[in-house]
Amino acid sequence: MTNDKKTKNRRQTLDDKKHMRELFKKYAETKDVHIRNELIERYIYIPEILSRKYVNKGTDYEDIFQVASMGLIFAIERFDLSRGFEFPSFATPTIIGEIKKYFRDKEWLIRVPRRIQNLSKKINVAKVDLQQQLLRTPTIEDIAKHLEITQEEVIEAMEGSYAYAPRSLDMTYRVHSDDKELSLIDMIGQADKNIEGIENKDFLDRAMDKLNEVEREVLKDRFFDLKTQSQIADKLGVSQMTVSRLEKKIIEKFKKELHK
Known part of the structure; x- marks a missing residue:
């Protein structure tokens, strides 16, 4: 490679790094989803490479890649340019940590607190x-005396360990009064979907009253008609930054109403 080509490639690399730093800076200021998507596309190769290292461990590549991609998003959200890291x-x-956490949690079919998982292993x-x-x-x-813990803690951990191998819903139980057998699924209640719908509607009505x-x-255009911030800005005759701030304000109002 000639010196001219090396210089050109080096300049392109520096320009690319400068462009990415500017994108991170803009995203930190605006939290614009379009900028985040551009950053994801630019760095998606990282979760792709890392996911391949964890194949053949009883999990499909696509599942690991999804977890790794979430790790990439977390990394983008937490990245601080001022610290000087590439x-x-x-x-x-960050991505490797998310993958490892996925494999740890996958061992437990129902998620229980990490403290209970660790204590169950000791027991x-x-x-x-x-x-x-x-x-x-x-x-x-x-067991409690041996581990220097309370009997209540032993019982709690032993109950939590059932999450590792839950009982089948087809398991039957005999009712002593009339020798009738019932399956476990027959004895489990079901949530009323109508109640959930009523609660959601009530929350939305209360939240909308605050807008x-x-x-x-902006809410209708952005989240129902799926318009971009730029399209909404043009419609309202304001800047995209103003729409972004309005969007954040709306989300904060919904969060505040949700936590009441």
Whole structure:
């Protein structure tokens, strides 16, 4: 490669880095989803590469790639230009962390607190040790004394461990009064979808009452008619920055109403 080509390539690399820094700066200021999408497209190669390292572990590549892509979004949201890091160096450990967390949580079919998961593992080890020492099945009291915890904590962790291998909904239970058998699924209540719909409508009505006429128009155009911020800005005769601020204000009002 000639010196002219090397100089040209080096200049292109520097220009590219400068462009990406400007994008990160703009996104930190505006949180514009279009800028975030451009950053995702630019750096999507990172989760693609990292996901391939975790294939053949009982999970499809697409599932791992989705988790890694979420890690990329988290990294974009948390990235701070002022710290002087290059984004790939910052994003890689964040993405790997999300993938590892996914595999840890995947072992438990129902998510339980990490504290319960760790304690459950200690209890399983303690059971084996105590069985050998006592030459009998250890009691909850034995386990609690061995681990120096309360009996209530042992019971809580043992109940949580059922999440690792939940019982089948087809399992049947005999009703002693008339020898009738019922399956587990027959004894589980179901949520009333109508109630959920009523609650959602009530929340939306209360939240909409907090918006002024312009905010309602922005809400309709942005989230129902799926117009871009630029299109809404042109319609209202304001800047895109103004629409972005209105959008944030609307979301904050909804959040405030949700937490009441």
